[in-house]
Amino acid sequence: MTLYDIAKTVHIVSVIVWIAGMTVAAMSLRTPSPAALPAITAFDRRVTTPAMLLVWVFGLTIAIQGGWFGQPWLSAKIFLVLILSGLHGMITGRLRRKAWENGSHPDKATRYVFPAGLCLVALVVLLVVTKAI
Numbered sequence: 001m002t003l004y005d006i007a008k009t010v011h012i013v014s015v016i017v018w019i020a021g022m023t024v025a026a027m028s029l030r031t032p033s034p035a036a037l038p039a040i041t042a043f044d045r046r047v048t049t050p051a052m053l054l055v056w057v058f059g060l061t062i063a064i065q066g067g068w069f070g071q072p073w074l075s076a077k078i079f080l081v082l083i084l085s086g087l088h089g090m091i092t093g094r095l096r097r098k099a100w101e102n103g104s105h106p107d108k109a110t111r112y113v114f115p116a117g118l119c120l121v122a123l124v125v126l127l128v129v130t131k132a133i
Contacts, residue, residue, distance in 0.1 A: 004065050011058035014051045018088070019121055021048025025091045026114045029098060029107040037099040044092055052088055055081070068131075077127045084120045087113065 021044060028040045059081070068074045094107055127133070 007058045007061045014054035017051035018055055022088050025095050029110045034102050041095055041099045072133045073127045073131050077124055080120050080124050
């Protein structure tokens with residue numbers, strides 16, 4: 001087992017945890033469940049956000065080891081992951097605000113957050129699998 005294999009494994013597991021955490025957070029914004037908000041907010045802070053950071057660290061490590069910088073598919077992937085990271089920041093901010101306000105009303109402004117996140121993930125996977133634009 002090489003360092004590349006380990007980095008790739010950690011990267012993939014971190015992506016799964018990050019996207020799962022974002023999904024839970026996004027869905028909790030759409031449902032009126034104020035009792036669960038503190039736990040979801042804590043999970044986001046302790047698990048989902050660190051997973052996102054691991055995705056970046058190990059993703060860049062893999063890209064360096066693979067010699068992929070400068071390739072169009074990687075530039076597109078990094079751009080999409082930046083958007084996904086911003087989406088995570090938006091979800092986190094709205095989740096914290098909803099927990100702070102003890103809101104029991106659904107956040108209608110986040111109606112398209114979950115589908116947008118899934119589309120971004122699908123495009124990233126397509127780029128990784130095909131390594132082409």
